Amino acid sequence: MEIGITGLPGSGKTTIFNALTGQEAKINDYAPGLVSHNIGIVNVPDARIDKLSSIFEPKKTIYATVQYIDIGGISGDDTPKELSDVFLNAIRPTDCLLEVIRNYDHPVLGSPDPEKDLKYLDGELIFNDLVVVERRLERIENDKKRGKKPDTEEEALLKTCYKLLTDELPIRSEPEIAANPKLRGYTFLSAKPRLVLVNHEEGEEIKDIFGLSGHLEKELSFYGKIEMELGQLSSEEALEFRKDMGLDERSALDLLVRESYSLLGLISFFTTGKDEVRAWTIRRGDTAYIAANAIHSDIQRGFIRAELISYNDFITSGTMVEAQKKGRLRLEGKEYPVEDGDIINFRFNV
Ligand SMILES: Nc1nc2c(ncn2[C@@H]2O[C@H](COP(=O)(O)OP(=O)(O)OP(=O)(O)O)[C@@H](O)[C@H]2O)c(=O)[nH]1
Ligand SMILES: [Mg+2]
Incomplete structure (x- = not known):
């Protein structure tokens, strides 16, 4: 991050x-x-x-x-x-x-004068986004004249941004627009x-x-x-x-x-062992399959299953052996949404 x-x-x-x-x-x-x-x-x-x-x-x-x-x-x-x-x-x-x-x-x-400063700062960032949007829309218009078809969805999104920015509103005031993958590159x-x-x-x-x-x-x-x-x-x-x-x-x-x-919707999961104890950052809602890729693309490619336990269950059990005896160690598939604090051991085969 x-x-x-x-x-x-x-x-x-x-x-x-x-x-x-x-x-x-x-x-x-x-x-x-x-x-x-x-x-x-x-x-x-x-x-x-x-x-x-x-x-x-x-x-x-x-x-x-x-x-x-x-x-x-x-x-x-x-x-x-x-x-x-x-x-x-x-x-x-x-x-x-x-x-x-x-x-x-x-x-x-x-x-x-905090209010004035924040307003100024907002204005500066909004102005600089507007410069980008205007230039891009101009390019799209020129391309159209030369017979090139625009990406209509992208064009519509840019026009929405244009409207927001000329109203002196930040793009984040429309969270769906702010998160749209089509605009990420900007x-x-x-x-x-x-x-x-x-x-x-x-x-x-x-x-x-x-x-x-x-x-x-x-x-x-x-x-x-x-x-x-x-x-x-x-x-x-x-x-x-x-x-x-x-x-x-x-x-x-x-x-x-x-x-x-x-704010960013991030969570941590952990991997443990004699060599390394490590925290990894992913987005809330990411599946075990996505989490595997945070470690290595090979682990994702060869994903078999995730062997896991929540941090709290592990601490209560004391050791992995004890956790297993109590049935706290779970096996989950690719689609399992990882939770903050999960301790995961990925089984994979490449
Ligand atoms: N009283 C007080 N003074 C502060 C505080 N924080 C920063 N200052 C003072 O404000 C001045 C500017 O601090 P900087 O941290 O250099 O501010 P900056 O935003 O990095 O400034 P530039 O890099 O020049 O844009 C310094 O004289 C700091 O000592 C604070 O919390 N209280
Ligand atoms: Mg400084």
């Missing part, structure tokens, strides 16, 4: 990036329009993997990972403009946006699911400003600066500080991963 951190200059993107990755990327003096990227890959914290690892004592423990990319370069001027290719190339492949909104006094920008920015992270002044009460909790968006609140400082500590030390300060005991990374999994 790849998450693109975006926002206006000085909103605290890099501060949040550091909080999530534990890196020490440079916090800029005010430098609007400066295109800079920081990339960090972090393990998805999962207490279940820790537990499985302590039971199986494998040679390797492999967590699911998430990649965060901090993408500077939105100018923050009053009118939306075309974003640079460097910016677009960085943001297009991401699965989800993390939009950082400033709610603290900034030495140059002064007092915050990687529209306003179609991406998003977490809106309001970065509050430390000491100020944290409360939702926008009340976003739609199908493809969610609002989160953080004290960015404190989270960055805690991100540099060991998890034990950070937890002590959290308790002392009366903060949520979960780290920024913990919360963010949880929210992004839920």
Whole structure:
């Protein structure tokens, strides 16, 4: 999973990036329009993997990972403009946006105006999608003149997008359009699911400003600066500080991963053994057959069946042998919808 951190200059993107990755990327003096990227890959914290690892004592423990990319370069001027290719190339492949909104006094920008900033940011992403839609529709018209038949379904979808965008609505406001496979190749920015992270002044009460909790968006609140400082500590030390300060005991990374999994409809399943205990990420509703492919295409190709047990049943049983005695180990076929926390052993033959 790849998450693109975006926002206006000085909103605290890099501060949040550091909080999530534990890196020490440079916090800029005010430098609007400066295109800079920081990339960090972090393990998805999962207490279940820790537990499985302590039971199986494998040679390797492999967590699911998430990649965060901090993408500077939105100018923050009053009118939306075309974003640079460097910016677009960085943001297009991401699965989800993390939009950082400033709610603290900034030495140059002064007092915050979260509503205005979010509106501006939306406007910028909508404008850039509109540029793409207009160009594509123009191409289709030209092709028609030269006798080439358009893909009528795609054309109709683009026209719906055009209508939404000219009404200043993001494509995600129509979830079915946003998810349509015919539009996937366009990687529209306003179609991406998003977490809106309001970065509050430390000491100020944290409360939702926008009340976003739609199908493809969610609002989160953080004290960015404190989270960055805690991100540099060991998890034990950070937890002590959290308790002392009366903060949520979960780290920024913990919360963010949880929210992004839920927003994107992702779940984890596990494989276990003496060599390796490992977490894999798939979509909710994916079948055992699809899950097999997450590991290797050979396992999917030679799929015989999935031998599995839920995490909770395994923990209650203590060992696989005990679980088998109790009849908790199940055999499932290709069509079985994998559930979050399933421990799976694929039987396959190639
Ligand atoms: N008070 C306060 N200041 C913050 C917080 N988060 C960031 N800042 C400050 O805001 C300024 C900008 O922070 P950055 O993290 O560099 O913001 P950015 O969005 O990455 O900025 P650009 O990369 O220049 O677009 C710095 O002076 C930070 O110290 C916060 O939660 N509270
Ligand atoms: Mg920055």
